[in-house]
Amino acid sequence: MYEFQGSRQVWLIPRIGAAARALTSLPGDNTSPAWSPDGRRLAFISTRDGSPQVFLMNTDGRGVRRVTRGGAYRTVTWSPDGRHLAIVGARDGGEDLDLHVIRPDGSGRRRINSASLLPRPGMMHPAWSPDGRHVAYVSRVGRAEQEITVASVDGRLRRRLSTGYAPAWSPDGRYFALVVPRVGDAQIYIAKADGTGSRRLTRGGGIFLLPTWAPDGSAIAFIAIRGGDLAVTVVRPDGSGERRLLSTTGDLTGLPLFAWQPR
Numbered sequence: 001m002y003e004f005q006g007s008r009q010v011w012l013i014p015r016i017g018a019a020a021r022a023l024t025s026l027p028g029d030n031t032s033p034a035w036s037p038d039g040r041r042l043a044f045i046s047t048r049d050g051s052p053q054v055f056l057m058n059t060d061g062r063g064v065r066r067v068t069r070g071g072a073y074r075t076v077t078w079s080p081d082g083r084h085l086a087i088v089g090a091r092d093g094g095e096d097l098d099l100h101v102i103r104p105d106g107s108g109r110r111r112i113n114s115a116s117l118l119p120r121p122g123m124m125h126p127a128w129s130p131d132g133r134h135v136a137y138v139s140r141v142g143r144a145e146q147e148i149t150v151a152s153v154d155g156r157l158r159r160r161l162s163t164g165y166a167p168a169w170s171p172d173g174r175y176f177a178l179v180v181p182r183v184g185d186a187q188i189y190i191a192k193a194d195g196t197g198s199r200r201l202t203r204g205g206g207i208f209l210l211p212t213w214a215p216d217g218s219a220i221a222f223i224a225i226r227g228g229d230l231a232v233t234v235v236r237p238d239g240s241g242e243r244r245l246l247s248t249t250g251d252l253t254g255l256p257l258f259a260w261q262p263r
Contacts, residue, residue: 007026007027007028007029007030008029008030008031009022009023009024009025009026009029009030010022010023010024010030010031010033010042010044011023012059012061021061022061023042023057023059023060023061024044024046024057024061027047027048028046028047028048028049029045029046029047029052030044030045030046030047030048030055031044031045031046032044032045032074032075032076034076034077034078035059035078036078036082036104037078037079037080037081037082038082039059040058040059041056041057041058041059041104042056042057042058042059043055043056043067043076043077043078043085043104044056044057044076045073045074045075045076049066051070051071051072052072052073052074052089053066053067053068053069053071053073054066054067054068054073054076054085054087054102055067056104066106067085067087067102067104067105067106068087068089068102068106069106071089071090071091072089072090073087073088073089074088074089074090074097075087075088075125075126076088077125077126077128078128079101079128079132079135079153080128080129080130080131080132081131081132082104083103083104083132084101084102084103084104084108084132084153085101085102085103085104086099086100086101086112086126086128086135087099087100087101087102088100088117088125088126096116097116097117098111098113098116098117099111099112099113099117099126099135099137100112101135101153101155110153110154110155111155112126112135112137112151112155112158113137113139113149113151114139114149114158115139115140115141115147116139116140117137117138117139117140127167127168127169128169129150129169129173130169130171130172130173131173132153133152133153134150134151134152134153135150135151135153136148136149136150136151136161136167136169136176137149137151138164138165138166138167141163145163146163146164146165146181147160147162147163147164148160148161148162148163148164148165148167148176148178149161150193159195160195161176161178161191161195162176162178162180162189162191162195162198163180164178164179164180164181164189165178165179165181166178166179166209166210166211168211168212168213168220169193169213170213170217170237171213171214171215171216171217172217173193174192174193175190175191175192175193175237176190176191176192176193176195177189177190177201177211177212177213177220178190178191178211179208179209179210179211180200184205185205185206185207185208186207186208186209187200187201187202187208188200188201188202188208188211188220188222189201190220190237199239200239201220201235201237201239202222202224202235202239203239203242204226205226206224206225206226206227207224207225208222208223208224208225208233209222209223209225210222210223212260213260214234214260215260217237218236218237219234219235219236219237219241220234220235220236220237221233221234221245221260222234222235224244229247230247231244231245231246231247232244232245232246233245
């Protein structure tokens with residue numbers, strides 16, 4: 001995504017050879033592109049009609065179609081099976097953020113959350129289960145506590161998982177990694193998918209953020225902040241073999257900062 005003539009647009013950048021190509025253009029901002037699992041479509045947020053809405057397009061920039069009506073949206077993600085979109089946005093005229101699941105054709109819309117999602121970057125992004133049947137989200141509980149809830153796509157089943165934020169499913173769907181904030185630091189924990197068996201993964205003082213599972217489930221990468229050092233670090237799910245990969249800098253509100261290469 002690049003700034004273009006004072007607006008933000010979606011660009012396609014080939015890995016080798018060909019030049020970058022704009023997939024969107026004025027009017028308005030076009031942001032937050034998300035690839036469909038089959039790689040044939042992109043979901044994105046656009047203000048071309050006024051308020052930010054969810055749109056779809058083919059990966060050549062053609063076939064643009066609006067998905068949502070009303071409200072104002074911030075993020076969109078595809079379910080792993082490509083059958084649904086999770087969209088986060090504010091209600092008409094309000095500031096509370098809601099999570100809805102909707103089909104790519106705009107039908108079957110359901111509100112999932114029972115409390116307002118946290119507006120902080122990185123906390124309002126929903127996490128899909130690997131089978132696409134459930135979605136985890138973070139909402140505010142009281143003034144300073146965050147709660148992770150898992151809900152079924154149809155919105156009928158909802159259960160509290162844990163206090164914390166940044167949930168990340170293991171590739172087999174059996175476990176969660178999550179961040180549990182404490183006074184002066186934040187630690188990464190692992191729990192079973194039903195919320196039981198929670199155990200601390202990181203050790204020592206510091207702030208540990210953005211747990212992300214390797215595609216084969218053999219390791220978890222995260223951002224480790226110790227004193228003035230900020231680094232991408234990996235560890236095995238049992239807490240052993242922690243390795244500091246490289247130093248990193250940047251704005252932690254701009255997520256994600258890193259991603260595993262697919263298998």
